[in-house]
Amino acid sequence: DIQMTQSPSSLSASVGDRVTITCQASQDISNYLNWYQQKPGKAPKVLIYDASNLETGVPSRFSGSGSGTDFTFTISSLQPEDVATYYCQQYYNLPFTFGGGTKVEIK
Amino acid sequence: EVQLLESGGGLAQPGGSLRLSCVASEFTFTNYAMSWVRQAPGKGLEWVSGISGSGGTTYYADSVKGRLFISRDKSKNTLYLQMNSLRTEDTAVYYCAKDRRWLLLSGAFDIWGQGTTVTVSS
Numbered sequence A: 001d002i003q004m005t006q007s008p009s010s011l012s013a014s015v016g017d018r019v020t021i022t023c024q025a026s027q028d029i030s031n032y033l034n035w036y037q038q039k040p041g042k043a044p045k046v047l048i049y050d051a052s053n054l055e056t057g058v059p060s061r062f063s064g065s066g067s068g069t070d071f072t073f074t075i076s077s078l079q080p081e082d083v084a085t086y087y088c089q090q091y092y093n094l095p096f097t098f099g100g101g102t103k104v105e106i107k
Numbered sequence B: 001e002v003q004l005l006e007s008g009g010g011l012a013q014p015g016g017s018l019r020l021s022c023v024a025s026e027f028t029f030t031n032y033a034m035s036w037v038r039q040a041p042g043k044g045l046e047w048v049s050g051i052s053g054s055g056g057t058t059y060y061a062d063s064v065k066g067r068l069f070i071s072r073d074k075s076k077n078t079l080y081l082q083m084n085s086l087r088t089e090d091t092a093v094y095y096c097a098k099d100r101r102w103l104l105l106s107g108a109f110d111i112w113g114q115g116t117t118v119t120v121s122s
Helices: none
Strands: A004-007 A010-013 A019-025 A033-038 A045-049 A062-067 A070-075 A084-090 A102-106 B003-007 B010-012 B018-025 B032-039 B045-051 B058-060 B068-073 B078-083 B092-102 B109-112 B116-120
Touching: A004 A084, A010 A019, A019 A033, A019 A084, A019 A102, A033 A062, A045 A062, A045 B109, A070 A084, B003 B092, B003 B109, B018 B032, B018 B092, B018 B116, B032 B068, B032 B078, B032 B109, B045 B068, B045 B078, B045 B092, B058 B068
Parallel strands: A010 A102, B010 B116
Antiparallel strands: A004 A019, A019 A070, A033 A045, A033 A084, A062 A070, A084 A102, B003 B018, B018 B078, B032 B045, B032 B092, B045 B058, B068 B078, B092 B109, B092 B116
């Protein structure tokens, strides 16, 4: 199975800050990567697909980059409504696997 | 608006059974592969099972192989997960998820349901 290592596991930042989350795959996954936002009690919502494509309707402050084994998710200017847990997910191979999540809070 | 609505969760005893359903709307159901993904309380996400658009090919995580069975009914636009020989570690919120790409299971999920909760306890 492909292991997805996400870091940090949690972070606290101020409104307006730039926030970066990384995800490392245990083997080359090309660009077969989703980024999700999950708010408490809600289903995950896709923000980024194919590593860098912004899902329709998602604010442009969210972005993704990377290919191969190393990926980055960025919130360019953190907003109060961005408080959530963020997950990466690879779909290069079965079983599809997720990172452990990054909990983002407002300082 | 594309929607997925799960149901069928509840309390089951270890060794028992449950059947989850996921009703799809506002898209051509047979064109897209579907999956079930679960989330244990306070934990991360785990892909459980997937099925092709035609229903002819199914896939399972090792942790559920031989106990959980995925199927779909095109006449009802409904995805199912038959859960047998339930274990306490199957306790989780179960989400159905639609594949972004046509027919074959790609894992590039784009739409998720709201989830249904399964609790396995004596």
